[in-house]
């Protein structure tokens with residue numbers, strides 16, 4: 084089990100070809116309206132097999148709430164949710180039983196534990212992220228009550244970058260493209276790689292709107308550090324930027340500073356976080372996904388007995404994991420922000436007094 088969060092504690096269970104996967108979310112305040120249709124709609128955004136830009140594995144990803152909800156409201160007790168796997172074809176994976184896929188977790192997992200569920204990625208499969216989206220949907224329901232929204236979309240595929248960022252438009256796009264003018268070229272790049280038995284990388288841009296000043300701790304449990312940790316914990320994420328990110332290291336202080344006026348900041352190079360604490364501006368993240376490791380091109384690898392082989396993989400795989408990954412980024416961001424809000428309730432004495440009176 085992985086575990087995450089200080090006030091909103093979250094863990095998941097399950098494997099890609101096991102019976103089910105799910106999560107336990109503890110610390111949700113009692114009395115939150117739990118809209119099950121909304122939770123399902125979030126799972127539907129991430130579920131596999133919706134288009135030729137995704138893995139061919141079709142899963143309904145129907146979520147079932149097992150505990151912590153009564154008459155449509157959270158009870159303040161742990162919320163357990165389960166999603167049954169229905170479309171396993173575990174036999175298709177016997178060809179990777181004794182062979183490590185380059186770029187996947189097979190090699191490290193096997194050498195660390197000496198045992199590996201080779202049916203798909205087992206525990207390392209991003210199938211687990213369905214459970215993150217279920218928990219993230221509850222965090223989003225909590226944030227909605229506070230006027231906070233978490234949005235995202237694909238800004239880049241195979242180096243083809245968005246110039247315009249339309250988050251509402253991204254919701255309607257099959258590849259969650261932020262820039263409608265770049266969408267066709269991005270789609271073509273994915274299909275070209277797929278036809279060549281290859282894969283491409285991509286970038287998800289996440290924006291969190293409506294956060295107050297004051298989320299995050301100044302030194303340890305800094306908001307930027309925790310968000311980066313949550314994003315890096317998603318399968319295939321190789322880098323995270325907050326605000327201008329890498330660009331900040333290349334410009335002068337006079338270009339990077341967000342100057343301040345009585346009515347707010349004049350720019351948002353910082354991505355909404357200063358000194359580990361939100362400054363009330365939009366929180367902006369760029370999350371970089373590597374190309375899908377499971378490709379069908381012949382590659383060099385070794386067996387579990389360390390014999391060299393040339394190996395061509397079979398199976399059902401996403402040609403660009405960033406597409407569905409962007410939904411997971413939103414979910415993890417929502418969990419972080421909800422956790423920070425609950426932590427923050429005790430950061431000032433008047434907040435504590437309000438709670439007890």
Ligand SMILES: Cc1cc2nc3c(=O)[nH]c(=O)nc-3n(C[C@H](O)[C@H](O)[C@H](O)COP(=O)(O)O)c2cc1C
Nearest residue numbers: 187188207209318319320376377400401404407408
């Ligand atoms: C939504 C999503 C879908 C993914 N789909 C695949 C896939 O179909 N095939 C694959 O090999 N990797 C896929 N991955 C990536 C692997 O899970 C990941 O590369 C692997 O666990 C190794 O971890 P690492 O890349 O973080 O080192 C996916 C990742 C995400 C976020």
Ligand SMILES: C=C(O[C@@H]1CC(C(=O)O)=C[C@@H](OP(=O)(O)O)[C@H]1O)C(=O)O
Nearest residue numbers: 099131138140203204208209210399400
């Ligand atoms: C099933 C899903 O995506 C899977 C993510 C994944 C991986 O290696 O991450 C590999 C493929 O599945 P399997 O584990 O069967 O090889 C994808 O189809 C899902 O997201 O629900």
